[in-house]
Structures are given as C-alpha cells and as structure tokens.
Amino acid sequence: MEHNITPKTDTNDPSDVAETERVARTAPLIYVASLSDYNNGELHGQWIDARLGIDEINEKIAVMLANSQDPGAEEYAIHDYEGFYQFQVGEYDRIETVHAIAEGIQEHGEAYAAYVELVGTEDASLDTFDDCYRGTYATLTAFVDQFVDDMGWPEEIEKFGERTGLGPYLSIDYSDLESSMRMEWDVIEGEEGVHIFTR
Structure with a gap:
C-alpha cells in the first residue's frame, strides 16, 4: 500500500534523520508506521534502510513505536517504500522477507526485483536466482x-x-x-x- 510519503522521519532521533539523508534514493527503503497512530488519524513512522540487519530494523521499529504519542502503540505496517523497482512491498510483509529482497537488490539491482516478482517471495533466494539468471x-x-x-x-x-x-x-x-x-x-x-x- 503506497501513500507516496516524502521520505523523512518524525521520530526524535537526529541520527536517524542523518542516516536516511545519506542513503541514496535508489536504496531499498521502507516506511514503517504505527498502526494505532494511523487509526487515530496521526502519521507516526520512520523510513528505514531495508538492507540493515534484521535485528537492527526491528530495533528501529521498536524505538519508533516507543516514541509514539499513543502509549499503547504496539503494531506496525509498511505504509510506503522505494528502491524496490517493480516489486511491490506488501503492507504486512515480514521484515525478514523485505530484508532478503533488499539484499538481493543490493547485489543484483533491478534484475533481482524482477526475479522475485516472477517467482514469488517464498521461492526466491540468491541461490535460485544465480541458477536461472542469464543476464x-x-x-x-x-x-x-x-x-x-x-x-x-x-x-x-x-x-x-x-x-x-x-x-x-x-x-x-x-x-x-x-x-x-x-x-x-x-x-x-x-x-x-x-x-x-x-x-
């Protein structure tokens, strides 16, 4: 689900802002938003580089939720993304899945995104990509x-x-x-x- 949100963060961590600004626009980024804030008409979330380690991504999500004005903020969804070429990131795609695709894109560019779109996220891996990619x-x-x-x-x-x-x-x-x-x-x-x- 794309909302075409301009990449920025509304968390209070300045280092996250600087980190996002340093990332090239073509990097695989996801905008992770607090669902309780969204359901209350508030936009609270953060752009995250999907190439980071899974633990680091989950930590950034936890910090984003902790900084919510809603003390009960626990659930999140991916409300926007960029740098995934033709692959469409789902609102509730698992972080592990999104991270794996971002790693493939980091290594092979648009070709890997095309491959995942072709075979699906369950069957895609760097090994199977190497087996059938001809250039x-x-x-x-x-x-x-x-x-x-x-x-x-x-x-x-x-x-x-x-x-x-x-x-x-x-x-x-x-x-x-x-x-x-x-x-x-x-x-x-x-x-x-x-x-x-x-x-």
Whole structure:
C-alpha cells in the first residue's frame, strides 16, 4: 500500500534523520508506521534502510513505536517504500522477507526485483536466482545475438557450408529464435533493460 510519503522521519532521533539523508534514493527503503497512530488519524513512522540487519530494523521499529504519542502503540505496517523497482512491498510483509529482497537488490539491482516478482517471495533466494539468471541486455535481440555468438553457431554454419557447398542457403532465423526464447524462457522488461531467466 503506497501513500507516496516524502521520505523523512518524525521520530526524535537526529541520527536517524542523518542516516536516511545519506542513503541514496535508489536504496531499498521502507516506511514503517504505527498502526494505532494511523487509526487515530496521526502519521507516526520512520523510513528505514531495508538492507540493515534484521535485528537492527526491528530495533528501529521498536524505538519508533516507543516514541509514539499513543502509549499503547504496539503494531506496525509498511505504509510506503522505494528502491524496490517493480516489486511491490506488501503492507504486512515480514521484515525478514523485505530484508532478503533488499539484499538481493543490493547485489543484483533491478534484475533481482524482477526475479522475485516472477517467482514469488517464498521461492526466491540468491541461490535460485544465480541458477536461472542469464543476464540483463539492452534488448532481447541483443541477448539473442550474444547467445548465438557464444554458442559458436555462425562458425559452425560457415564450416558446414564450406564442406557441403550449401553456404549461400544457410542462415540463422534470428526473429524465430527470439520468438522461441520468449516462449521457453522468462523475459522481463525493466527500467535497466531486459532480464533473462531460464525456467
């Protein structure tokens, strides 16, 4: 649930403000808000870098709740986020889940966010990502060109053509190959290019 809140904190800890200001806008951030304050028409929460350790994130949430004007503030929700690319952080997603995704984004950028959106949070991990990620390219055509070159098909076709005299009649149908890859592999378009995953 996005409320498009401008990243800032209304807690009384100045170090948290400075920390948030130092974080790049593309860093995976979550805005964690006190639910009792929200239900009473008050906005009380804090932007937190989701790449921090889980214990540190939970500690910051506890401090935020302790600083609430409502002495009974105990529950929280994620009311905004940024830096997760196309992945949509849920209001009640577990901190462990959000942290794991933030770590993946820290290491692999938008490609990891695209992967989590593709397979779901339960099946996503850095290990499974590494198993099926084939790279990010400007276009699918660029990937097909690289794939064909890596496979050595142009050289093989040339050799076969020389042996058989069929060279003028042999070629690679790049358009058909591109269509086949779209059917057999997962091709996800993003801000940074086209992310390729095997199934």
